[in-house]
Amino acid sequence: MPRYVLAVEYDGAPFHGWQRQADHPSVQGTIEAALARLEKGTHNIAAAGRTDKGVHGLRQVAHVDLARDWTPFRLSEALNYHIKPHPVAIVDCAIVPDTFHARFSALERRYLFRILPRRAPLTLTKGRVWQVKQKLDLAAMQEGASHLLGQHDFTTFRSTICQSLSPIKTLDKLDIFEVETEYGLEIRLDVRARSFLHNQVRSFVGTLERVGSGSLKPADVKAALEARDRAACGPVSPPHGLYLASVTYETSPFA
Structure with a gap:
């Protein structure tokens, strides 16, 4: 199961923060909903940091494991298509080893x-x-x-x-x-x-x-x-x- 790392840009204004919430829109929930359009099932992305309600992201980093082999370009294009019209964009994407973790591998924020x-x-x-x-x-x-x-x-x-x-x-x-x-x-x-x-x-x-x-x-x-x-x-x-x-x-x- 390949692991992909995403660089994410977002306007925090319409969201109740990064972290997924049952009753409020979140950046994580928005991306995971787009992922479900690409591969059916539940997806759980891990981010370098959980920004609060209203905080913006210039280059947040998150990773996700997917069943299908995607080229990074195709994955970022597909995600951006399904994320619209929400103010979230995947600005970069790469394949990483399964030892990489967006949060725990980070040295500095x-x-x-x-x-x-x-x-x-x-x-x-x-x-x-x-x-x-x-x-x-x-x-x-x-x-x-x-x-x-x-x-x-x-x-x-x-x-x-x-x-x-x-x-x-x-x-x-x-x-x-x-x-x-x-x-x-x-x-x-x-x-x-x-x-x-x-x-x-x-x-x-x-x-x-x-x-x-x-x-x-x-x-x-x-x-x-x-x-x-x-x-x-x-x-x-x-x-x-x-x-x-x-x-x-x-x-x-x-x-």
Whole structure:
């Protein structure tokens, strides 16, 4: 039974997250329904990460075992045909050994968060970025972010419903930079780690936005981290500015 790996792009707005749900639309359920059109029966795809309701995917990675031998091109074309009109696309596909696992073989996950500080209402970027009305101090935000790097107990930045066995994670990178766009000067956060706690990235962003606005000082991020108390976290940012950007493996399955 061959195993196929899929690179998946999706707009998270109409879905209640990646994970299949009985009563709500999901990205996983959408792809599995398309697979059932190709091969009858129940399909269960495994993904590198379970994004929440409203979170987007630039290059989510998932794998699936199928009975039939498909060329990767034909499989991706067939899936994209049956996925329509849902905002999900298979942007790459490859055959991998059965030892490959989209989740457990991953070495690093990269998330991108987009913030657009502007007063005017959003039109073309609505639902794609987090709009804030005031300018943000990037230097202060980056100073605050520096306290989060490395291995820590991230209880403060962990959802109360997080199912991870331990709050201890290692944050490899949290870079904040500006990008000039047609819609204004956009702030982006590049966040990387092997794995994340539930709502960890959005909790980081919400706290750092408060630092950028002047409501908190950079040192307050360190104090919040050391408190190991969810109440010390700033407001959690909305999901629509967050993207699962890429997943890294020892060898790229798409090479």
